[in-house]
Amino acid sequence: DTGVSQNPRHKITKRGQNVTFRCDPISEHNRLYWYRQTLGQGPEFLTYFQNEAQLEKSRLLSDRFSAERPKGSFSTLEIQRTEQGDSAMYLCASSPSGGGAGTEAFFGQGTRLTVV
Amino acid sequence: GDSVTQMEGPVTLSEEAFLTINCTYTATGYPSLFWYVQYPGEGLQLLLKATKADDKGSNKGFEATYRKETTSFHLEKGSVQVSDSAVYFCALSITGGFKTIFGAGTRLFVKA
Numbered sequence: 001d002t003g004v005s006q007n008p009r010h011k012i013t014k015r016g017q018n019v020t021f022r023c024d025p026i027s028e029h030n031r032l033y034w035y036r037q038t039l040g041q042g043p044e045f046l047t048y049f050q051n052e053a054q055l056e057k058s059r060l061l062s063d064r065f066s067a068e069r070p071k072g073s074f075s076t077l078e079i080q081r082t083e084q085g086d087s088a089m090y091l092c093a094s095s096p097s098g099g100g101a102g103t104e105a106f107f108g109q110g111t112r113l114t115v116v
Numbered sequence: 117g118d119s120v121t122q123m124e125g126p127v128t129l130s131e132e133a134f135l136t137i138n139c140t141y142t143a144t145g146y147p148s149l150f151w152y153v154q155y156p157g158e159g160l161q162l163l164l165k166a167t168k169a170d171d172k173g174s175n176k177g178f179e180a181t182y183r184k185e186t187t188s189f190h191l192e193k194g195s196v197q198v199s200d201s202a203v204y205f206c207a208l209s210i211t212g213g214f215k216t217i218f219g220a221g222t223r224l225f226v227k228a
Contacts, residue, residue: 004159031214042120042205042218043160056214091160093216102148102167102209105216107160 004108006092012114013082020078021111025094032075033105034067035091036060043091049075050097082115089113118143122206122219129196130227137191137222139180139206147208149173149182149189150216154203163191163204196226 005024013019025032030051035043046065048056051072061067064082069075079086089112093105123138141147151163151173164173169184178193189206206219 033215040220042207042220043216045215045217048214050214093160102165104150104162104165106162107152109159 004092004094004106006090006108006111008111009109010112010114012116015084015115016081018078018080019082019113020076021090021092021113023075023077023092023108025074025092026106027073028096029094029106030072030097031095031105032069033093033095034075034077035093037089037091037110038087046077046090079113082113084115087113087115118145118147118208118210118217120206120208120217120219122204122222125203125221125223126225127222128225128227131198132195133226135191135193135196135200135224137204137206137224139189139191139219141187141189141206141208143187143208143210145210147210149180150207150209151178151180151189151191152205152207152218154205154221156202160205196224198226198228200224201226 007022032049034046037043049069064080067077089110091110093107095105119142148167150165152160153163164175166173166182172181180191203221203223205221209216
């Protein structure tokens, strides 16, 4: 297994366009997370899946954002009507379930979104 | 709410110098504590962790001790190398929760 994979690595889009990112977690991991990281800041939690169920969404995730994990494997994050403030690095992470709060999350390299 | 505060960077050191990056936390529950590292061009990766008070996490010469009385988890290394240049993130995860809360990160530059 090569770890958590995210595509694309970079995306430049015009304001108002829709974009979709994909995350392929480590194959045996039930838990999948999306984070957003802006320059000079740490990652901020966006949403969490246990298998195909989306169990938590942050207040940061406005109505323009939607995430899915249809078969409990890969996940997509879509941003509709992008705004310049959406420019950030979007990180995906996965972890096995059952390990408690001390369980390590494995991160992908992220998708860097630039809205122009 | 739960939060992590770490010292601002950048931190610039000469090779073989001693490193300390301070981290304090606020948590409503009983957290597990982590240090993640992000090398240039790479994704976040776990450096070390501690899951209960007085535990010491260690890896690659780095150490951090979970201090409940001071709500701290300071990162230390006795002799840094150029290859340690990276951004270091202190983080916590609450028992029964599922998300990790990160500090803002501290960039470390090590000069040869």
